[in-house]
Amino acid sequence: MPLWWxxxxxxxxxxxxxxxxxxxxxxxxxxxxxxxxAERKIHRTPxxxxxxxxxxxxxxxxxxxxxxxxxALTGGxxxxxxxxxxxxxxxxxxxxxxxDDRYNLPPKWSFLFPLAASLVATFLGIxxxxxxxxxxxxxxxxxxxxxAFTFVWLLTMTYTTxxxxxxxxxxxxxxxxxALMIAALALTEKYYxxxxxxxxxxFVAAIGGFLLWNFYPARIFLGEGGSxxxxxxxxxxxxxxxxxxxxxxxxxxxxxxxxxxxxxRRLIERRPVFSGDRxxxxxxxxxxxxxxxxxxxxxxxLCFLFGLSTLVFSSAEKIIALVxxxxxxxxxxxxxxxxxxxL
Numbered sequence: 513m514p515l516w517w518x519x520x521x522x523x524x525x526x527x528x529x530x531x532x533x534x535x536x537x538x539x540x541x542x543x544x545x546x547x548x549x550a551e552r553k554i555h556r557t558p559x560x561x562x563x564x565x566x567x568x569x570x571x572x573x574x575x576x577x578x579x580x581x582x583x584a585l586t587g588g589x590x591x592x593x594x595x596x597x598x599x600x601x602x603x604x605x606x607x608x609x610x611x612d613d614r615y616n617l618p619p620k621w622s623f624l625f626p627l628a629a630s631l632v633a634t635f636l637g638i639x640x641x642x643x644x645x646x647x648x649x650x651x652x653x654x655x656x657x658x659x660a661f662t663f664v665w666l667l668t669m670t671y672t673t674x675x676x677x678x679x680x681x682x683x684x685x686x687x688x689x690x691a692l693m694i695a696a697l698a699l700t701e702k703y704y705x706x707x708x709x710x711x712x713x714x715f716v717a718a719i720g721g722f723l724l725w726n727f728y729p730a731r732i733f734l735g736e737g738g739s740x741x742x743x744x745x746x747x748x749x750x751x752x753x754x755x756x757x758x759x760x761x762x763x764x765x766x767x768x769x770x771x772x773x774x775x776x777r778r779l780i781e782r783r784p785v786f787s788g789d790r791x792x793x794x795x796x797x798x799x800x801x802x803x804x805x806x807x808x809x810x811x812x813x814l815c816f817l818f819g820l821s822t823l824v825f826s827s828a829e830k831i832i833a834l835v836x837x838x839x840x841x842x843x844x845x846x847x848x849x850x851x852x853x854x855l
Contacts (some may be wrong), residue, residue: 546733
């Protein structure tokens with residue numbers, strides 16, 4: 513690791529820590545506040561939004577500086593066009609998030625910004641060229657399949673963290689763990705990708721600075737832009753790290769499975785899939801007596817443990833772990849729902 517690496521990483525952390533309260537004051541001044549006026553909202557006092565802007569800026573500044581003045585990020589498999597496409601996609605999410613937080617857009621309109629961000633990133637170079645074959649080696653994807661898969665993957669990850677953002681510090685904590693696991697895997701001798709490590713550390717540091725203000729009781733929320741940017745960034749990191757899709761799925765498997773089950777339930781009940789309710793796993797844990805801090809601890813611990821498995825499991829073993837995780841989460845959701853009805 514070069515001796516200068518800690519400086520831009522520290523810049524991302526300090527930048528987020530300093531920018532977050534500034535953004536909170538600006539959001540409060542302009543009335544961009546999340547009021548506790550719905551059943552699914554668990555906070556008790558009006559809380560400023562737009563926190564994702566601090567995360568984005570704290571991450572983007574060192575990324576741009578390092579890209580301009582060194583080849584630490586672009587000397588490997590990551591190109592300048594990919595960095596540009598990724599940051600442009602993030603900027604689109606910030607703009608859309610601001611508009612949504614301020615004017616409370618209906619889901620069909622707020623969906624356009626994650627859609628545009630995923631399209632921009634995909635067509636400016638972010639792409640899955642190959643996937644690991646569980647039986648050994650790699651399977652190289654045709655261009656059209658690679659483009660379609662990358663687009664769907666980015667959009668899915670974007671909405672996974674968006675819908676996870678229901679408890680103070682939860683989405684940030686899980687995203688931080690996901691980025692740490694990608695960085696740890698990129699540090700191993702088998703994959704060694706220092707460019708991916710550095711970019712992941714910028715993201716980890718930016719989230720860490722923000723979480724100082726977002727843990728319970730949160731003094732600011734991520735907002736629409738921030739909650740979508742976390743998943744968008746994780747999805748991008750997994751792609752540019754050499755298709756570490758299974759790795760990220762093991763970390764985000766719990767929220768991803770939760771999102772799928774909630775959407776299926778809404779379809780069965782003939783409600784819009786992006787409507788709000790209290791069916792998410794974090795709501796079930798709260799309704800079963802856990803505090804917000806306990807929910808974050810339990811959720812993060814499980815994601816961390818499954819994330820650690822990616823450092824030692826083979827590709828085939830990761831698939832088995834994903835199956836076990838899916839069965840376990842579905843069983844856990846069923847148990848918590850039954851227990852909630854008895855309370």
